Amino acid sequence: MPQPPLTILAISGSLRSGSYNTAALRAAQEAAPEGVTIEIASIAGLPLYDADVQAAGFPPEAAGLGERVRAADAVLFAAPEYNYSMSGVLKNAIDWLSRLPDQPFAGKPIGMIGASMGLLGAVRAQYHLRQSLVFLDALPINRPEVFIAQAHQKFDAEGHLTDDAVRGFIRAHLEALAAWTRRLKAAPPPA
Ligand SMILES: Cc1cc2nc3c(=O)[nH]c(=O)nc-3n(C[C@H](O)[C@H](O)[C@H](O)COP(=O)(O)O)c2cc1C
DSSP states (O other), rough: OOOOEEEEEEEEEEOTTOOOOHHHHHHHHHOOOOOOEEEEETTTTTTOOOHHHHHHHOOOOHHHHHHHHHHEEEEEEEEETTTEEHHHHHHHHHHHHHHHOOOOOTTTTEOOOEEOSSSTHHHHHHHHHHHHHTTOOOOOOOSSOOOOOOOGBBBBBTTTTTOOHHHHHHHHHHHHHHHHHHEEEEEHOOO
């Protein structure tokens, strides 16, 4: 029986044009299971979080991203690792959205992948991201985890994923996220 379609909003924690994490999200778009559409949202336009700015009114970039998160069935993060944690721009985006009324990550199914040039594939960044998501009452999947280590060896100069094992992990992660999202839709946890 065909499953109802799902839309996943993907957020990369890297702004650079040659980002391996953004490239991994493009690979995820191509590897998405049938019925799953992945839209990549940019966090480049968000100002630095400032409570004074918030008090004067949420910037449209923050409000707009929050709306997109709310409208999506699930969110997929790609987290680069900066100094053993997530990147500042990703944390900044999460900080903005966390202050929105009707905080959009609450109850949201979440997937996460990460690419780094080191040997551990952004594992520490992903665990810090997971920790923030716990506070926001999001519902990240536990496994399969996707740690894209030595990313410079897994993508070509145009940012195409060249490693079939990584492609398989991403595909498995998306299948698990889709199953988790459908399970939560069928039986939402108590508010
Ligand atoms: C400020 C900074 C800190 C970094 N810290 C780490 C680190 O802790 N662990 C790691 O594996 N790579 C680290 N790197 C290297 C990143 O893995 C590499 O730059 C990677 O390409 C970033 O992801 P992107 O390609 O999506 O931009 C760091 C890079 C920068 C710029």
